[in-house]
Amino acid sequence: xxxxxxxxxxxxxxxxxxxxxxxxxxxxxxxxxxxxxxxxxxxxxxxxxxxxxxxxxxxxxxxxxxxxxxxxxxxxxxxxxxxxxxxxxxxxxxxxxxxxxxxxxxxxxxxxxxxxxxxxxxxxxxxxxxxxxxxxxxxxxxxxxxxxxxxxxxxxxxxxxxxxxxxxxxxxxxxxxxxxxxxxxxxxxxxxxxxxxxxxxxxxxxxxxxxxxxxxxxxxxxxxxxxxxxxxxxxxxxxxxxxxxxxxxxxxxxxxxxxxxxxxxxxxxxxxxxxxxxxxxxxxxxxxxxxxxxxxxxxxxxxxxxxxxxxxxxxxxxxxxxxxxxxxxxxxxxxxxxxxxxxxxxxxxxxxxxxxxxxxxxxxxxxxxxxxxxxxxxxxxxxxxxxxxxxxxxxxxxxxxxxxxxxxxxxxxxxxxxxxxxxxxxxxxxxxxxxxxxxxxxxxxxxxxxxxxxxxxxxxxxxxxxxxx
Ligand SMILES: *[C@@H]1O[C@H](CO)[C@@H](O)[C@H](O)[C@H]1NC(C)=O
Ligand SMILES: *[C@@H]1O[C@H](CO)[C@@H](O)[C@H](O)[C@H]1NC(C)=O
Ligand SMILES: *[C@@H]1O[C@H](CO)[C@@H](O)[C@H](O)[C@H]1NC(C)=O
Ligand SMILES: *[C@@H]1O[C@H](CO)[C@@H](O)[C@H](O)[C@H]1NC(C)=O
Ligand SMILES: *[C@@H]1O[C@H](CO)[C@@H](O)[C@H](O)[C@H]1NC(C)=O
Ligand SMILES: *[C@@H]1O[C@H](CO)[C@@H](O)[C@H](O)[C@H]1NC(C)=O
Numbered sequence: 001x002x003x004x005x006x007x008x009x010x011x012x013x014x015x016x017x018x019x020x021x022x023x024x025x026x027x028x029x030x031x032x033x034x035x036x037x038x039x040x041x042x043x044x045x046x047x048x049x050x051x052x053x054x055x056x057x058x059x060x061x062x063x064x065x066x067x068x069x070x071x072x073x074x075x076x077x078x079x080x081x082x083x084x085x086x087x088x089x090x091x092x093x094x095x096x097x098x099x100x101x102x103x104x105x106x107x108x109x110x111x112x113x114x115x116x117x118x119x120x121x122x123x124x125x126x127x128x129x130x131x132x133x134x135x136x137x138x139x140x141x142x143x144x145x146x147x148x149x150x151x152x153x154x155x156x157x158x159x160x161x162x163x164x165x166x167x168x169x170x171x172x173x174x175x176x177x178x179x180x181x182x183x184x185x186x187x188x189x190x191x192x193x194x195x196x197x198x199x200x201x202x203x204x205x206x207x208x209x210x211x212x213x214x215x216x217x218x219x220x221x222x223x224x225x226x227x228x229x230x231x232x233x234x235x236x237x238x239x240x241x242x243x244x245x246x247x248x249x250x251x252x253x254x255x256x257x258x259x260x261x262x263x264x265x266x267x268x269x270x271x272x273x274x275x276x277x278x279x280x281x282x283x284x285x286x287x288x289x290x291x292x293x294x295x296x297x298x299x300x301x302x303x304x305x306x307x308x309x310x311x312x313x314x315x316x317x318x319x320x321x322x323x324x325x326x327x328x329x330x331x332x333x334x335x336x337x338x339x340x341x342x343x344x345x346x347x348x349x350x351x352x353x354x355x356x357x358x359x360x361x362x363x364x365x366x367x368x369x370x371x372x373x374x375x376x377x378x379x380x381x382x383x384x385x386x387x388x389x390x391x392x393x394x395x396x397x398x399x400x401x402x403x404x405x406x407x408x409x410x411x412x413x414x415x416x417x418x419x420x421x422x423x424x425x426x427x428x429x430x431x432x433x434x435x436x437x438x439x440x441x442x443x444x445x446x447x448x449x450x451x452x453x454x455x456x457x458x459x460x461x462x463x464x465x466x467x468x469x
Contacts, residue, residue, distance in 0.1 A: 023259040025239055025252045030269030031315050032071070032240030033362035034064055035122045036391075040359040043394040045133075048405030050377035051385060053134055053370045057295035057309040060126065060366035061318055062154040063119035064244035066111040067237075075234030076241070080105045086225055094221050099250040106238075106245040115153045118244040122364045123154040127161025130308065137307035140169055142453055144444055145312040146185040147173045154364070155312045156456045163456075172453030174444055181438035182290035182427040185313040188320065190438070191431035193283040199275030203268045205346040207233060210264035214257070236265045244363065266358055267349045273357040277319040279329060279340045286430035288320030289420065290442035292369075296417050298445055299371040299386065300410070309445055315361045322367070324424050325388060326398040328354045365391055377404040386413040 027036055047053055067076060083100060091101035115123075139162070145155035152173055159169045176186040188194045211229040218227040235251050242249030250256070257265075274280040291311075298304055322328055330343035330353050343350060368389040375382045385403035388395045400408035400416035408416065424430075428438040444450050 023254065023262070025236075025254070025257070025259075025262045026243060028262045028266040028358050029237075029240040029362075030266055030273065030357040031068075031361055031363075032237050033358050034118060034240070034244050035126075035362050035364040037393065038356075038359040038391060039393050040356070040390075041393060041395075043406055045389060045392045045394060047370075047372060048374065048377060048385075048387075048403070048407055050380075051372040051374040051404060051407070052136060054137070054373045055299050055304065055307050055371040056134060056137070056368055057299060057311075058130075058366055058368045059291055059295075059311050059313060059318055059321060060154070060158075060364055061315050061361055062115070062148075062150040062312055062363070063122040063157065064116050064363040065113055065119060065150050066116055066245060067107045067113070067241050069112055071234075071237055071241075072107065072112055075230050075237055076107065079231045079234040079238075082225070082231065089222065089225060091222075096253065096256040097218075097222060103250070106242045106249075113148075113150055115150055115157070116244045118247070119150075119154065119363060120157045123157035124161035126364060126366070127158040127163075130158075130310070131162055134308060139163065140306045140308045140310060142170045142172050142306070143310040143312075144172045144174055144185065144453075146176050146314065148176060148314070151185075151312040151314065155310075158310065158312075159456045166457065167455040170453035170455055172444075172450060174450070179435045179437065181433065181440065182287065182442050183439050183444065184442075185291075185311055185317065185444070187287040187290060187427065187442075188277070188283075188316045190433070191283055191287045191427070192434055193431045194281075194287065194316075196276075198281060199272040202275050202280075202344075202346055203272035206264070206271055207268045209347065210261070210268065214261055233265070233268075236262070263351075264349065266356070270353065270355055270357050271344050271346065273319055273361070274341075274344045274355055277316050277323075278355055279323055279331075280344065281320075281323075283431055284320040285323040285424035286427050288317065288322070288324035289424040290427060290440065291317065291321050292324045293417065293421065294442040294445060295369050296386075296413070299369055300414070315365075318365055318367050319357070319360050322360055322390070324420055325367075325395075326420065327388070327390065327395050328356070328360060329398070330354050332398070360390065362391070368392075372403075372407055374404055374407075380404045384410040386410065 026034055092098050143155055145151045155171045159171060163169050174185050176189055177184060178190050180190045208229055211232040214232045215227050215229060236257060239249045239252035242251060277284045298309060331337060331340050335343060343353060370387045372385040372387055374380060374385050380403060385407040387407040388397060394406040396406050397408055397416055400412045402409050402412045427440040
């Protein structure tokens with residue numbers, strides 16, 4: 001399905017004489033979007049002329065799961081229960097909803113939070129992609145993951161796509177401890193200043209606005225079901241979840257929800273992520289910084305154990321790293337930092353925003369920092385340069401643009417890092433840490449106490465995975 005899209009769309013639009021409108025809801029589903037590369041911005045992922053990547057660090061969200069507990073309990077399950085209760089409805093008479101006559105819910109309680117087959121495929125494909133992108137780098141000895149099953153399974157699936165023979169790459173699990181300070185892949189869990197519900201109040205305002213006409217329309221189509229705002233939100237989430245479980249979903253139909261409905265759903269999610277883990281949060285940059293700092297130091301150091309450092313985490317961390325890096329900033333080029341919340345109005349969509357969660361944190365959403373060796377890049381000195389990619393799209397770093405393409409020189413990168421540390425350093429203090437053994441530094445990549453992890457057998461992924469945690 002995803003493959004068909006990528007094959008057919010460019011052809012169709014290249015040959016169309018007049019502009020033709022295309023819309024794929026799966027690319028507007030925020031944290032429920034299957035992995036895709038939005039090309040935001042459409043800069044080329046190829047290394048700049050004359051440059052070769054000699055080291056890289058990746059941070060990835062886990063791949064597609066059946067459903068997140070919160071989404072399921074809050075929106076999806078109540079809709080499913082209601083649908084089950086309304087056995088008297090004759091759905092067959094309602095064109096956009098007739099599939100509900102013989103639909104079956106795609107998610108069981110037992111499957112919540114675990115990877116789907118699409119998820120395993122996504123992560124495996126990233127492993128293959130890394131081998132294509134970095135043919136000159138040594139295969140990593142270890143990759144790192146937070147300890148939840150969905151992140152660990154993503155790491156294992158990536159390893160299977162990446163290694164050529166069994167047991168070449170180990171997976172190291174890092175505890176998701178509440179007292180780990182900045183020294184984990186889930187530092188928001190050990191940051192008391194972070195609240196997992198931040199942003200729900202604000203996104204609720206827009207959710208009520210955009211669902212109102214949809215609720216009215218659906219209730220006119222199907223009197224007696226009594227559709228409510230949360231049903232609409234849940235049905236739209238089901239488009240994403242059912243697609244990564246079954247390969248397609250009738251909830252994605254543009255006859256059921258129009259492109260503008262999907263854009264409004266996406267904006268609701270973007271408001272939530274803005275306040276939860278984005279520029280509207282007072283702690284996101286502080287818990288995003290340690291990964292940036294640790295990775296930047298690894299890449300800049302003279303010698304490292306590995307050429308490639310890959311880590312898996314949950315949806316909260318990549319956007320926080322984006323904030324620490326200063327990317328996808330709505331206020332860039334004109335706004336001011338103290339008015340950042342004004343860029344996400346709660347009564348209408350800011351269509352021109354840079355902050356789009358679908359582009360940052362789809363399933364398997366990932367951020368990379370590359371160290372490049374450049375020679376004969378016309379107009380630039382030979383030497384060491386740094387570059388950041390988000391879902392494979394190279395990004396211009398704020399105040400760090402003195403290299404070929406979107407890269408920046410070593411000296412520029414050092415200054416950039418120093419500036420970011422000055423803004424967001426001090427994890428424990430900013431997070432209001434209330435335990436006394438905290439740390440502001442992420443050391444898992446170099447701390448010998450972390451150990452070598454375990455190998456990944458070929459078959460266990462598909463046949464006898466560990467139990468659900
Ligand atoms: C389903 O029906 C039962 C029994 O009438 C009722 O208690 C329950 O609240 C209903 N649930 C929903 C989601 O409508
Ligand atoms: C602090 O102590 C707790 C309890 O022993 C431990 O789980 C945690 O990893 C420690 N934190 C750090 C940063 O060492
Ligand atoms: C976002 O951009 C504005 C305007 O350039 C800048 O003042 C602010 O510091 C930026 N925010 C972050 C976190 O980098
Ligand atoms: C944005 O809103 C959040 C939540 O109300 C608040 O904590 C934060 O300080 C605001 N940011 C700015 C820059 O005003
Ligand atoms: C940044 O990383 C370096 C190298 O690991 C470390 O010495 C320093 O303390 C770190 N600073 C922060 C704020 O993480
Ligand atoms: C991890 O592997 C390295 C290199 O193979 C080895 O030197 C080291 O002793 C191992 N450490 C542990 C804790 O097994």
